[in-house]
Amino acid sequence: MRKLPFVLLAVLAMIVSACSGGDGGSTATSSPGVRSPEAGTSAAPAPGPTSTPDDCAAEYLGQFTTREKLAQLLTVGVTGTEDALSVVRDHQVGGIFVGSWTDLSLLTSGELEQVRAAAKVPLMVTTDEEGGRVSRLGSLIGTAPSARETAQTMTAEQFYNATLDRARAMRDLGITVDFAPDIDVSSQPDDSVIGDRSFSDDPVVVTEYADAYIRAMHEMGLGTVLKHFPGHGAGTGDSHVGAVQVAPLEQLATRDLVPFRELIDSGSAVMVGHLDVPGLTTPGVPASISPEVMSLLREGSGYGAAPFDGVIFTDDLSGMAAITDRMSIPEAVEATLVAGADNALWISTDAVGQVLDRLEEAVAAGRLPMDRVDASVLRMADYKQVSRGC
Numbered sequence: 001m002r003k004l005p006f007v008l009l010a011v012l013a014m015i016v017s018a019c020s021g022g023d024g025g026s027t028a029t030s031s032p033g034v035r036s037p038e039a040g041t042s043a044a045p046a047p048g049p050t051s052t053p054d055d056c057a058a059e060y061l062g063q064f065t066t067r068e069k070l071a072q073l074l075t076v077g078v079t080g081t082e083d084a085l086s087v088v089r090d091h092q093v094g095g096i097f098v099g100s101w102t103d104l105s106l107l108t109s110g111e112l113e114q115v116r117a118a119a120k121v122p123l124m125v126t127t128d129e130e131g132g133r134v135s136r137l138g139s140l141i142g143t144a145p146s147a148r149e150t151a152q153t154m155t156a157e158q159f160y161n162a163t164l165d166r167a168r169a170m171r172d173l174g175i176t177v178d179f180a181p182d183i184d185v186s187s188q189p190d191d192s193v194i195g196d197r198s199f200s201d202d203p204v205v206v207t208e209y210a211d212a213y214i215r216a217m218h219e220m221g222l223g224t225v226l227k228h229f230p231g232h233g234a235g236t237g238d239s240h241v242g243a244v245q246v247a248p249l250e251q252l253a254t255r256d257l258v259p260f261r262e263l264i265d266s267g268s269a270v271m272v273g274h275l276d277v278p279g280l281t282t283p284g285v286p287a288s289i290s291p292e293v294m295s296l297l298r299e300g301s302g303y304g305a306a307p308f309d310g311v312i313f314t315d316d317l318s319g320m321a322a323i324t325d326r327m328s329i330p331e332a333v334e335a336t337l338v339a340g341a342d343n344a345l346w347i348s349t350d351a352v353g354q355v356l357d358r359l360e361e362a363v364a365a366g367r368l369p370m371d372r373v374d375a376s377v378l379r380m381a382d383y384k385q386v387s388r389g390c
Contacts, residue, residue, distance in 0.1 A: 057374075057378055060377075060378070060381060060386070061374055061377060061378070063120065063121075064092075064120070064377070066360060066363060066370075066373075067356055067360055068092045068120070069373050069374070069377050070356055070359040070360065070363070070373060071091045071092045071093045071094065071352075071356060072092065072093070072094040072121075072376075072377050072380055073094060073337060073342060073343050073344060073373070073376050073377065073380065074091075074093045074094055074095070074333070074343070074344055074352065074355065074356075075093065075094060075095035075096065075097055075124060075126055075313070075343055075344070075345045076093055076095075076096060076097060076345075076346060076347070076348065076349050076352060077096070077097040077098075077099045077101070077102070077346065077347035077348055077349070078096045078097065078098070078102060078106070078349060079101060079102060079103060079349075080102060080103035080105070080106055081103070081105070081106045081109075081111040081112075081114075081115065083349055084096050084106060084112075084115045085114060085115050085118055086349070087349040087352055088115055088118045088119050088123060089118040091352050091353070091356065092119065092120055093352065094123070094124060094343065094380055095123065095124030095125070095126050095177070095343070096115070096123065096124070096125055096126065097126045097127065097345065097347065098125065098126065098127040098136055098137075098175070099127070099128070099136055099347055100136055101347075102136070104137070104139065104140060107137075107140065107173040107174055107175070108140065108173070112125065112174045121381065121384070121386050122176075122384050122385075122386055123176075124176050124177050124223075124384060125174050125175050125176045125177070126175070126176070126177040126178070126179060127170075127175055127177075127178060127179065128178070128179045128180065129141075129166070129170065129175075129178050129180060130146075130147065130180045130181065130182055130197055131143075131144030131145055131146055131147065131150065132144070132145060132146025132147065132148075132149070132196055132197065133146065133196070133197075134182075134197060137169075137170065137173070137175075140169075140173060141166055141169040141170060141173070142166075142169075144162070144166060146190070146196035146197065147181070147182060147196065147197055147198055147199040147209070148190065148195070148196035148197075148198060148199060148200070149196065150199065150209065151199040151200050151205055151209050156208045156209050156211070156212040157212065159209055159212045159213065160212035160213075160215060160216045161216075163212065163213050163216035163217065164216045164219065164220060167216055167217045167219070167220035167222050168220050170220075170222060171220050171221055171222055175222065176221075176222060176223060176384070177222065177223035177224075177225065177269075178217060178222055178223070178224060178225070179225045179227065179271060179313070180213065180217075180224065180225065180227070181199075181209075181210040181213045181214065181224065181226065181227075182194070182197045182198060182227055182228070183199075183206050183207070183210045183226050183227065183259040183260065183263065184197070184198045184206075184227075184228060184231055184232045184233035184256070185198060185200070185201060185202070185203045185206050185231065185233040185234075185255055185256050185258070185259065186198035186201060186232075186233030186234065187201035187233075187234075188233070188234075193232070193235070194232050194233050194235070198233055201233075203255055203256075203258035203259055204258075206258075206259045207258065207259045207262045207263060210226070210259060210263060211262075211263060211266070214263065214266050214267070214268055218267060223268075223269065223383060223384075224266075224267075224268040224269070225268060225269045225270065225271050225313055226259075226260060226263055226264075226266075226268045226269070226270045226271065227270070227271035227273065227315070228271055228272070228273030228275070228315060229260055229270050229271065229272045229273060229287070229293070229297060230246070230249070230252050230256060230257055230260070230272075230273075230275065230277060230280075230287060230293065230296065230297075230303075231246060231247075231252050231255075231256025231257055231260075231275075232244070232246065232256075232273050232275060233256055234246060234247060234255075234256065235275060243274075243276055243286070243321075243322050243325075244273075244274065244275050244276065244286075244322055245275070245276045245277075245278065246275050246276070246277055247277075247278075248277065248278045248279045248280070249277060249279055249280045249296075249302065249303070250279075252277070252303070253302075253303040253304065257303040257305075260303070260305065261300075261303055261304055261305040264300065264305045264306055264308050265306055267310075268310070269310050269311035269312070269313055269383060270297060270308065270310065270311070270312055270313070271312075271313045271314070271315055271345075272287050272288045272293060272294070272297070272312060272313070272314055272315065272341065273286075273287055273288060273315050274286040274287065274288045274315055274320055274322035274323050275287045275288075275322075277290075277293065280292050280293065280296065281293060284326065286322055286323065286326075288314045288315055288317070288323065288336055288339075288341070289314075289323075289332065289335040289336045289339050290339055291338075291339045291340055293339075294312065294339050294340030294341060295340065297312060298340065309379070310379065310383065311342045311343060311379050311380060311383045312340065312341045312342045312343070313341070313342070313343045313344075313345055314336045314341050314343070314344050314345050315345065316345055316346055316347055317329055317332040317333060317336070317344055317345065317346040318346035318347050318348060318351070319346070319347050329346055329351040329354075329355060330351060330354050330355045330357075330358040330359075331358075332344070333346075333355045333358070333359065334358055334359060334362050334367070334368065337359070337362075337368055337372075337373075337376070338362070338367060338368050340372075341376075342376040342379050342380060343376070343380065
């Protein structure tokens with residue numbers, strides 16, 4: 001499947017100082033490290049040293065303290081403007097999440113701009129807007145049918161056009177990332193944990209409709225997130241209330257992982273679920289904190305996919321018993337980043353300070369290598385289309 005363009009909102013673009021190469025005399029239209037000719041001269045000066053990607057990455061990373069780098073790897077649910085402003089201003093988290101508990105005047109009153117202004121680099125403003133019963137913005141942009149109903153009542157092209165309208169409305173509210181589409185393959189009853197959130201029990205149909213969704217969202221400048229890797233559609237339970245076991249990897253590869261394999265180069269991020277996979281995950285260690293699952297996703301070879309170097313998000317780490325029965329939020333955040341995720345998601349701001357304290361200690365003790373942190377910070381920058389002066 002062809003790779004789709006991914007350009008986030010132009011209003012989020014932030015100019016970071018270009019990597020220096022000359023003596024500082026370049027104009028806004030000059031290439032980095034090359035001075036424009038002085039007025040009245042006809043010959044251009046010899047070019048200075050050329051900036052390298054490594055130079056640009058180092059300069060981007062250099063604007064953060066270690067604690068701020070770690071905060072860039074967190075996305076947290078907020079209750080409203082004051083909560084969002086506080087967590088961004090005080091901690092420089094990489095993203096905020098708008099949930100069903102959020103005062104939506106944050107998006108309608110112009111107050112989001114002051115939250116963005118408190119961020120050093122562009123802030124992700126994220127939500128769950130799948131349609132059907134998973135809708136955070138229905139009161140603002142209208143409702144949409146569930147994924148299953150969508151696949152049964154409209155063509156993929158009709159769905160693409162309908163999604164364009166919803167994506168435009170989300171963009172106008174200030175949303176930059178939607179934790180969708182759900183690409184689980186499921187025949188479960190409509191009201192089960194996945195159920196009608198799945199387009200179909202046929203992975204080909206799931207792929208077709210998810211592709212239409214991704215194309216429309218990207219065309220409007222919103223980021224998308226494939227979920228729930230490695231496949232929740234036939235799980236034994238609900239990770240909100242307890243542990244969930246799915247089929248062994250060899251069975252997942254022929255069904256649940258097919259949409260991930262086909263869409264892995266779509267420009268989307270991937271959300272890893274709290275799922276126990278026999279023969280892959282260690283007993284008691286769900287996929288969201290499993291190094292083996294992160295390696296499967298990064299390498300791709302274990303299920304016939306291309307390697308993935310995009311952003312890996314976790315599912316919610318604070319509101320699901322599949323995690324909370326096993327560990328605290330700070331423990332879970334450390335575990336997922338050590339395992340190889342790029343961004344830890346949970347639905348409140350209360351624990352941010354404790355999480356960052358623990359992560360700083362993990363870096364100091366060598367449990368979380370600094371080069372791993374830097375790589376994730378740069379992935380997040382690329383996903384948000386942050387200028388690094390390159």
